[in-house]
Amino acid sequence: MLSFICLLILLVPHALFTSTHVAVIYPQDQVLRIGSTLMATCTLSPELGLHANKLYWTMNGMRLSSSTYDMVSPDTLSVTLHHLNGSQQKSGDNLVCHGADGLVLGGSCLYVGMPPEKPVNLTCWSRNAKDLSCKWSPGGPGETHIRTKYTLKYKLRWYSREKECDTYSSGKQRYSCHIPRNLALFTPYEIWVEATNELGSATSDITTLDILDVVTTDPPANVQVGRVGDLEDQLTVRWASPPELRDILFQAKYQIRYRLEDSTEWKVVDDVGNQTSCRLAGLQPGTVYFVQVRCNPVGIYGSRKAGIWSNWSHPTAASTPTPSERLQSGSCESKPSEHNSTLRRELKQFFGWVRKHAYGCSGMSIKLYDQWRVWLQKSHRTRNQILHDDNS
Numbered sequence: 001m002l003s004f005i006c007l008l009i010l011l012v013p014h015a016l017f018t019s020t021h022v023a024v025i026y027p028q029d030q031v032l033r034i035g036s037t038l039m040a041t042c043t044l045s046p047e048l049g050l051h052a053n054k055l056y057w058t059m060n061g062m063r064l065s066s067s068t069y070d071m072v073s074p075d076t077l078s079v080t081l082h083h084l085n086g087s088q089q090k091s092g093d094n095l096v097c098h099g100a101d102g103l104v105l106g107g108s109c110l111y112v113g114m115p116p117e118k119p120v121n122l123t124c125w126s127r128n129a130k131d132l133s134c135k136w137s138p139g140g141p142g143e144t145h146i147r148t149k150y151t152l153k154y155k156l157r158w159y160s161r162e163k164e165c166d167t168y169s170s171g172k173q174r175y176s177c178h179i180p181r182n183l184a185l186f187t188p189y190e191i192w193v194e195a196t197n198e199l200g201s202a203t204s205d206i207t208t209l210d211i212l213d214v215v216t217t218d219p220p221a222n223v224q225v226g227r228v229g230d231l232e233d234q235l236t237v238r239w240a241s242p243p244e245l246r247d248i249l250f251q252a253k254y255q256i257r258y259r260l261e262d263s264t265e266w267k268v269v270d271d272v273g274n275q276t277s278c279r280l281a282g283l284q285p286g287t288v289y290f291v292q293v294r295c296n297p298v299g300i301y302g303s304r305k306a307g308i309w310s311n312w313s314h315p316t317a318a319s320t321p322t323p324s325e326r327l328q329s330g331s332c333e334s335k336p337s338e339h340n341s342t343l344r345r346e347l348k349q350f351f352g353w354v355r356k357h358a359y360g361c362s363g364m365s366i367k368l369y370d371q372w373r374v375w376l377q378k379s380h381r382t383r384n385q386i387l388h389d390d391n392s
Contacts, residue, residue: 022045022048022105022106023042023043023044023045023048023097023105023106024042024043024045024106025040025041025042025095025097025106025107025108026040026041026043027040027108028108028109029092029108029109029110029111030108030109030110030111031111031112031113031146031198031199032084032110032111032112033112033113033114033115033199034084034085034086034112034113034114034145035083035084036083036084036112037080037081037082037083037084038080038081038084038110039078039079039080039081040057040078040079040081040095040108041072041076041077041078042055042057042076042077042078042079042097042105042106043075043076044075044076044105046075048105050075050099050100051074051075052071052072052073052074052075052076052077053071053077054099054100055077055097055098055099055100055105056069056097056098056100057069057077057079057095057096057097057098058094058095058096058098059081059093059094059095059096060088060089060093060094061094064079064081068080068081077097079095081095084110084112085112086112086113086114086144086145086146087110087111087112087113087145087146088145090147091109092109092110092111093109093110093111093112094107094109095107095108095109095110111145111146111147111198112145112146113144113145113146113197113199114140114144114145114146114199115144115197115199115200115201115202116138116139116140116144116148116195116196116197116200116201116202117138117139117140117195117202118139118195118202118203118204118205119136119137119138119139119150119175119193119195119202119203119204120136120137120138120139120204121135121136121137122134122135122136122191122192122193122204122205122207123135123136123207124191124207124209124214125214125215125216125308126183126211126214126215126216127215127216127217127218127244128215128244129185129211129212129215130181130183131178131179131180131181131183132154132178132179132183132189132211132214133176133177133178133179134152134165134176134177134179134191134193135173135175135176135177136150136152136175136176136193136204137175138175138195139195139202139204144197144199146197146198146199147197148195148196148197149195149196149197150168150175150193150194150195151164151165151193151194151195151196152164152165152168152177152191152192152193153165153191153192153193153194154179154189154190154191154192155189155190156184156187156188156189156190157187157188157189157190157208158187165177165178165179167179167180183211184211185210185211185212186210186212187210188208188209188210189208189209189210189211190206190207190208191206191207191208191209192204192205192206192207212305212307213305213307214307214308215297215307215308216296216297216307216308216309216310217242217244217252217295217297217307217310218242218243218244218310218311219242219292219293219294219295219310219311219312219313219314220239220240220241220242220254220276220293220294220295220310220313221239221240221241221242221243221313222239222240223237223238223239223291223292223293223313223314223316224237224238224239224316225237225238225289225291225316225317225318226238226318227318227319227320227321228279230321231320231321232283232285232286232320232321232322232323233281233282233283233284233285233320234279234280234281234283234320235279235280235283235289235291235318235320236277236278236279236280237256237277237278237279237280237291237293238276238277239254239276239277239293239313240276241276241295242295242310251274251297251298252274252295252296252297252298253272253273253274253295253296253298253306254272254273254274254275254276254278254293254294254295254296255268255269255270255272255293255294255296255309256268256269256272256278256280256291256292256293257269257291257292257312258280258289258290258291258292259289259290260284260287260288260289261287261288261289261290261317266292283320284320285320285321285322285323286319286320286321286322286323287319287320288317288318288319289317289318289319289320290315290316290317291315291316291317291318292312292313292314292315292316293312293313294309294310294311294312294313295309295310296308296309296310
């Protein structure tokens, strides 16, 4: 804990510390429960030549009411604080004794809080069947107002020797710890969290688990969503297996969910199995869909239990074709001469487009033809829009 002497070094002139004594504050650096009462005294050094009735007290820079003071002796002034609230500063609340001119004569830190409650919501997972990460929540509604230490402990169920996790996270993820190696498979572990501070301690319930039962992964990578030709009600989804599962024996099962652009309701496809592609059917034409994929490793090293579902991948958007995007040939079949004329014209356009966009024979493919068709459809739409604007 931070000592109040750090604050005094900043506030009190150096010359004042050359004296053997300035003032003595008692008690020093107290740890108290919320709601407690504290009486502190400030005893002056005779060399100062001051009288206690000239002193006053502050808490965190705020002057305390004189009604809380008591003149114990000509050189000692006390203050009594009732129903203390939890400390609002990590370094403790600053209780300071001042001279009449505001000079800091002495001080103490107060740490006011509660004993820790039993940690809850202990959950663990493994990324590769070789490590283990766990997280938990404090038992009470928020912090205890004083520094509380959390220790994750674990041991093999049928062995008595316990170990401590030593790689704790900080910031928003500080109630978590990572065990990177040296874990046993096919043997259950007992895991728990101990919380301790200067007012007491508490222990979470024990969680028993097998590493193979808590394997999870990152979401599937490289999720791609595309059209299925001109089919207006379908989209195809493809993805790559999560990299964590490439080093272990497994079968993975996947889930897909999708929603309309202007909707918050997801529809889930459960029967994807271990495939890395899927076709969505029964969709609305000319509509943007958002798609996500997640993975659950199963059958790791022969285990019959499923692992833990990964998070969903980042949403990927794609739109189904609209009826107007089809090549518009009218409601009647063209005459053969008209059809041949149209085909020759389109072939001439296609080979002219190829000369601009393809390099060598390797560029000639169905994919290249598909790209040209997309370009041609865009050209038709642009031309139709210009004609529509001119007529309006």
